[in-house]
Structure formats: structure tokens, C-alpha cells
Amino acid sequence: MLKKDSKPMLAPRHGRNERGTFRALICILTVAPLPLGSNSPLSVALIALVAGIALVFWAVSLGFGKASVHAATKAIKWPVLIYLIVCLWALIQWSPLTPSLFADPIWRSTSELLSIPLQSHISVNPDATIAGLVNLLLYGSVFWLAFQTTQSSDRAWAAIRAIAYIGCAYAIYGIVIYVVGNEWVVIYPKTSYLDSLTSTFVNRNSYATYAGLTLLCSTALLLDHMKPYFALKHPIRAKLVILVEELVSKSALKTLAVLSIAISLLLSASRAGIFSSGVGLIVLILIFLSQKRLEVRHLICAALVSAILASTLFAVSGNSLSKRMSSDDVDTSFAFRNYMYGLTWDAIKASPLKGTGLGTYADVIPAYKEDRPGAPTQRWDKAHNTYLENALELGLPAATMLNLSIFMVALIAAGGISRRRRDKLIPALGVCATVLVALHSLVDFSLQIPAVAILYACIMGVAASQSWSATASIASQPEAAPTPCATTD
Secondary structure, three states: OOOOOOOOOOOOOOOHHHHHHHHHHHHHHHHOOOOHOOOOHHHHHHHHHHHHHHHHHHHHHHHHOOOOOOOOOOHHHHHHHHHHHHHHHHHHHHHHHHOOOOOOHHHHHHHHHHOOOOOOOOOOOOHHHHHHHHHHHHHHHHHHHHHOOOOOHHHHHHHHHHHHHHHHHHHHHHHHHHHHHOOOOOOOEEEOOOOOOOOOOOOHHHHHHEEEEEEHHHHHHHHHHHHHHHHHOHHHHHHHHHHHHHHOOOOHHHHHHHHHHHOOOHOHHHHHHHHHHHHHHHHHHHHHHHHOOOOOHHHHHHHHHHHHHHHHHHHHHHHHHHOOOHHHHHHHHHHHHHHHHHHHHHHHHHOOOOOOOOOHHHHHHHHHHOOOOOOOOOOOOOOOHHHHHHHHHOHHHHHHHHHHHHHHHHHHHHHHHHOOOOOOOOHHHHHHHHHHHHOOOOOOOOOOOOHHHHHHHHHHHHHHOOOOOHHHHHHHHOOOOOOOOOOOO
């Protein structure tokens, strides 16, 4: 375990090769939302190829001494190992070498029906399972690249800045499309959610999670830039004038990012997405305020300003959300999800340990659908609850391990808030992002959209990377006698 505030570290040197790896990571973040949130096998395959090449390039650079291993790599070994075990289990589910005793009964039944021998699998759809495994490996690669290439706080803030501005670009694009008629999703005619902003995503809830994550990053960026102004020894009125002047001048781009993403989030009209994003944002602000010794009047002033800003944003862009908050719509949505959860749980009980195969929910759930009066008539291929869907596909043990690996990284980020003396907002982002996606995953499937999962994996990699005080020595250095320098923490 790394200790807090021991001897100064030797600063990692980021050579051209490591900068190239970092730029590849930013390119992945940039293009991932563009093709409908990368929610297609081809999009995922192309992004996974880029991530794989970047990972190999980093490993080769490491071998030639052109990159360095993060000092805290050993500290994250358990969540990484658990995650890899889940990936191995998905591979076993796909494997055609599974003994018939452990295979899904559908293979034996189909073989008997057709009177031909068939290979047995735990998965009811091996193609879907191998595609799901590619997704898991992609997200793990993004996390690893972000963790290894953001060892310095400068590089970490560069990643957060990139996420904020990428989110701003997609938000502005979504607002423009919404204003001119809301008829297109990239190059495709829009056929659903015609009253909601979805930017380059098909589903409003998926975009809401994406927007919420980028809003956290842009808010953290703005708060970090405004820290010196909060410490000014001026009357409240004078301080407010200075803050407003700064927001609309030197920090105008950061302010634009926060406002445009917030407006696009409200225009998405995703109730759960807005709620979970709001909770994550509140946690971030509370963590930021906890670093300051503020008087009660300062807190009251901050609360009033926040309330006025939130009310203004809601007045400008909250009309669609207001309509969706009607009791009839809420009751219908609740009944639909409650019915789906019941079916999913029935399916889980049929194979609680082995699961049905990663990515096979859409293949399995129709067999449990009941045709009875009052039952929803919609077709669905998602459980609208990521935890239940993972439990059905992976089995309860593997699904628990997957959630545990993510939770352990979030705990590391939470510990980073107390371990670090500066830049506490970076590990705080990991905690707030996890709060956001954990809440939204209770009622939706945003993390099952690749662009959202890629963004979350990157944020967690950066947060974990900056969860350690800059007092530990680097595990690997290119030269034998590097020059000591001041700490980066």
C-alpha cells in the first residue's frame, strides 16, 4: 500500500510515444459517440482495434524505456484481476469445448430436434457473447490506458479538459438539431424520441448519462479554475462581481461547456438521467466545498446562486421534462419496468450460477414473456436494469464480481480524496461518476451503450491514477539516474 506523504517522487517523463498513446485515447473518446453511440458491432470493432493498437504501442514503448508504469499499478491489481476473471468467464460461456453437462439445454434439444450433432455452449448465442466480451475488453483497455497515461496531474487535467470540450461539442450539435426540427440522428432520420434531445445517440436516457458524465468533468474544470477567486478577501457583493466577470471573460469556454451540456441534459427529458446527474453534481460540489473553510453566509450565497442558475436553466429548457413528469406517464413507465424486472428475475432463477451468456438477454427474455391482459406490448432487448441484466447473462457470481471490481476502483478514488493534498477534484470525479451511473443503471441501460461505457472507463482510469499522493516512487524509469524534481501533487 502506498503511504501518504512519504519522500518526494521522481517525476514521470512522458516521451513522444506516451504522448501518442494519450492522443489515441482522446481520439477514441472523440469519435465514440458519433456513430449512434458506437452501438453497433462494426463501430465497436473499429474502436477496439484502435484501443488494442494503442495498448500494444504503450507496451512496446514500455519495453524500450519510452514509457513508465504507474507507481500505483500494484494497488489496483485486485479490481483488475477480478475484472479479467469476469472476462475469462465470458470466454468460457462462449467456448464450444463446454461439456454437455454444463451447456445450456437448448443445444441438446436443438440437436435432437434436427438429428444432427451440435457443439455445446453455456451461452445460448455464442456470437452475442463473443461480441459482449470484445466490449468488456475494450472498456478495460480504455481504463488501463487512461490510468497509465495520466500519471501527472497536468496530463489528468488535460484528459478532463478534453472530455469537457468533447461533451460541449456534442451538446451544441444536439441543441442545434433540436432547434431546427429534431428530425435527424447524425445522417439517419429520427424515428423515436422526437420531443427529446438525443444528440448523436438514439436513446435519450443514454445521452443523458453521457451528458451527465461530461457535465461533471466540465464543472470540475470550472471549479478548479475558480478556486483562487473563492479565497479572495472581499465583501460578498464584490466577490460575486469578480466571479461573474471571470465566468464571462477568461473562463468563457469553460462556462459555455457547463451551460451547453446542462441545457442539452434538460432537453433530453430523461427523468432518471437528470436525477442521477443532479445527484452526482451535488456530490461533486459538496466535495469541493469541503476543501474550503467557508462561512455560513458564503454557503448561503452559493446555494442561492446555484438555485437561481438551476431555475433559469429549467425555465429555458425544462418544458419537455415537465410534460414527462405527469403522473400518467410516470405510472406507465413504472408498471412497464416492474413487469420487466419480474420476468428477468424469473429468467435469472432458471440459471443463477452459469448465466445464459454475455449479451444474450434479447435471445432469452422472449421465452418468459407472458401474454396476459395488461401486459406491456412493447418489444424490448434490454432489462432497463443493468444489474439484473448482468445477473441473467453472466450468472450471479460473475455479475457480482463485475460490480465488485468497479466498486473497488470507486473506493480507491474515494480514498484519493483524503490522500491527496491538491487536485482532490480529480479522484472526486471517479466517485461522482460512479454515483451517477450506479443510480441510472437501476432503471436503464446506459452503461450498455459503448460510448457511455468508454467515457466512464476513462474517467475512472484518470481518477484512479490521481488517487495517490505524488510521494511514491515510479515503478519503472527509463534511465538509471533521473533528475529529481518538485512533486506534482
